[in-house]
Amino acid sequence: MAIEHQLSAEAGSKFNQLCALRSNDIADEACSHVRAFPLLNQAATLAPNVPATHELHFAVPMTGAVLWTLNARLDSAMLSVLLLSHSEARIVFVDYQLLEIAQGTLDLLTQKTDTKPPILVLIAVSEGSSDTSPTICTSNTYEYGSLLETGDGGFEIRRPRSEWDPISVNYTSGTTPRPKGYRGAYLNALSTVLLHGIGSMPVYLWTVSMFHCNGWCLTWGVAAQGGTNICLRKVNPKHIFDNIVQYNVTHMGGAPTVLNMIVNSPVSDWRPLPRKVEIMTGGSPPMPQIVFRMEELGFGVNQLYGLTESYGPGTYCSLKPEWDSLPSIEGSKLKARQGVQHLGLEEVDIKDPVTMESVTPDGNTVGEIMLRGNTVMSGWLGSGDLAVKHPDNYIDRSEGPVERYNHIRGREHKYS
Incomplete structure (x- = not known):
């Protein structure tokens, strides 16, 4: 409904x-x-x-x-x-x-x-x-x-x-x-449900535009799980908190700008959450401090990466239990990475766009994110986005290594 x-x-x-x-x-x-x-x-x-x-x-x-x-x-x-x-x-x-x-x-x-x-x-x-x-x-x-x-x-x-x-x-x-x-084809339009951990009968708050990749395919995904959709004409912090409390929202999504809007809103707009609300965020990487502040407010932040050509999200930062024992900011830095591919993708890699060789997974060598699988066009998709790969195979688009690369090469690269 x-x-x-x-x-x-x-x-x-x-x-x-x-x-x-x-x-x-x-x-x-x-x-x-x-x-x-x-x-x-x-x-x-x-x-x-x-x-x-x-x-x-x-x-x-x-x-x-x-x-x-x-x-x-x-x-x-x-x-x-x-x-x-x-x-x-x-x-x-x-x-x-x-x-x-x-x-x-x-x-x-x-x-x-x-x-x-x-x-x-x-x-x-x-x-x-x-x-x-x-x-x-x-x-x-x-x-x-x-x-x-x-x-x-x-x-x-x-x-x-x-x-x-x-x-x-x-x-x-x-x-x-x-x-x-x-x-987009009917094939594999439901992978977002898997990577967002959406169980049966969720309550989803629409802070992602449905005209963006069909709302990251959750227009169909929430229905597949028998869920309820809370529709917002305009997104603002007060409406977000009011609807979470009124409808006991379980999941939502949004670009980092939505997260920034929430944490920087007047305290008078905030309300105690009735439960932990899982929020998917994608687009430009969120600042670790924003992730930390969102968690303080009662949200669970799940970092994603994807494009229109990949049905929206293609990777997610799969959280590891040991991260919970780390200092808050250090743990938030790990959670702000773009992670690994979801089950609908066969492979995600960081490659040199000229040689098509995989970069060294050292968290420092910059390459281009490329995706292959059922949720992308035929063959490799060169995203045009720069990133590094860490030794644990998590990809990372945070500004530090990419800015260093651009400074050395004398180029400017904007996030898509």
């Missing part, structure tokens, strides 16, 4: 029943307007972390379509390029707060091509919110909730022909002038 922050009612009943209902309704109504919703057709979302976004991660694939999760932080110009040049989506689900950007995108599409613009489905204000939904008066626009009420409960789910069929398309976070698209 999915619950939106500050709403009194749940978004639906049991999760599987809810997803089946959403799939039936969305597929039937979409079919009636575009004549067909054939296998490998495209549907896009432009929305923050709200229950509808989570529901569409199931409903769209269940119609046989591929889900395109558009970055809600892009402007109309970039979105029009992605929709026109890449997805050719025939239906776009848009949150009411992003309607102006979406309409600007569709206007640009109309100017650039004679192709009929996609159907726009508005995700309106949730019941209990003080906001007001915008008014739209076009024949090619529908409202999400009303659309579901007209669906066919007898719609038959269109299942994938094989595990290699695409389920979604995601974009890199934009470190290059134009984001690069990545197509």
